[in-house]
Amino acid sequence: MQDKRRAFSKLFSAYGIYIVFIIIFITLSVMNNSFLTSANIINILKQASTVSVVAIGMTFTLICGGLDLSAGSVIALAAVCSAKFGLPGGPPAIVPILVAVVVGCVCGFINGLVVAKGRVPPFIATLGMSLAARGMALLVTNAMPIFGLDPSYVYLGSGKIGTVPMLVIAMLIILALATLVLEWTKFGRHIYAVGGNELSAYISGINVDRVKIACYVIMGALTGFCGILLAGRLQSGTPTMGTNYELDAIAGAVIGGVSSAGGVGKVYGAVVGSLLLTMIANGLDLLNVSAYYQQIVKGAIIVFAVMIDVRTKGRKR
């Protein structure tokens, strides 16, 4: 009996959030017979892709001991800037894609510089960027949505190969690349080292500032890329888009086991966390749960999921 319980808790501690994921998945499949259909699963993957890309970037900033509250606004800024080049008769689609990524990188670089060299707490530095980027997005568009985008521009966000949306493919490629960088490169190990213990990382000769700045630039690039994905999905660039993306991304990453204190976490965890949140929202829509209850249920599940994760991990020690 004792052994059995220990075995269970061991299993649970290693895979806590995944078990929660599977339990909710099965529950929703039983409660609603439209949930487990290929069309609906594609819906969930599609709806989770954009926020997953940001959650992957957020994982870099969280692991190195920071966070980025400017994501939602930078998405909007990158999207509207690139949409300006995405109208019919404009340059080839690679130009707006580069514009979005460069805009994101510049915002990320400024964030990183202010955090690493300016010694401003990430919370404040990125909050400032959040306000500034949103303001710029409004300025660029005069608060008017940009629509009527070229089909080549919206392909990344709306196109598909067979039945698989491009969005999902783009997200999986980014997931693979991010995993590669974090798990298989020296730079990846340095990120964990800086987030785990900045002082000992510094003493062991790691250029802490450079690692931090690089993390924010990666975050910015992915945020900018998310901007073009989202603009493609919505077939418009709107200065108000991306609202609350930073919070969803942080929630997704933390639910997926990325420590908000730095040094711990995997990018695939962040994607699973984002999928979990999207799946819950999707399930509640299918069950036609009232808007008021949806918020309560979502809030409770987020806290509950992390609590289970933390508890099981705590037992391991």
Place this chain on the structure above:
Amino acid sequence: MKKVMVLVLVLLLGLTATVVSEKRVEDIVIGATFQGLSDEYIVRLSDAFIAKAEEMGVKIIVSDGQMNAEKQVGQVENFVAQKVDVIVMNPITADGCAPAVIAANEAGIPIITTCTQTTNQADALCFVGSDSYQSGVMEAEMVLEDFPNGADIVVMYGVMGSEGQIARKAGMMDTFAGKNINIVAEQTGNWSREEGMNLMENWLSSGKKIDAVVAQNDAMALGAVMAIEAKGLTGTIKVYGIDAQAEALVAVEKGTMAGTVFQNAESQGANALLVALDIAQGKTVDPVFGIPYEPVRQADAPHYKELLGIK
């Protein structure tokens, strides 16, 4: 003799009174705060207000409320400190901006609201705008017109608890009462295109029979249109919105949306300025300056596109 004296005195008094109240337009200063210039509609509203002020030659101070009631109250307090002649407020929330009306009244500076109201609207001199309830009625009437034998509909609400959401829902519900309209699903899309699209994707895969989508604004309606298009169901499900924003007018013209409701930002902004000017010059005004909504169907779309300068 005495009588004549009194008469002359009264006349003189009257004369000076009119001289005092008939303030020269160049000397009038109007302070205005708009709920937030991040919204397409509010930008049109404030642009119309500013254009009218330039036309009339009135000095105005315009503040951006940044979607924050507290900021707007602060801005009205600043107008009070600057001793402007009239304050125009476009409140972001009905209760959050109520203190601004009290502050202006305490300072003896007339205040009016435009587009949206406060809970203590009775203490303000005038409301220049349209009645949200009516937009809900108008949208529902379009649905009844298209589905005289009844329909299964889904409803997308704005931010739950906001003035527009509550009033538009009331207007819709009252219009549908007793009619054969069956709401198969309802949910908030928080006025957002992305959330509207997600909702519609989820509902479409739920296998429910849906004849029409009633969205409380165009952004959510356009999100629904895209989800319907992606499923190849364009034309089989009718989509309705409110706001008549540029892209929605294009959609109504194309037929991907069945209808929207035009709220006249240009008229609201211009008339808010004119009413404020009247008050500054001592004229009395009615407590409500109503600007009606207008339904927009396929045939009307070109007219409204031209009105808003859309190619």
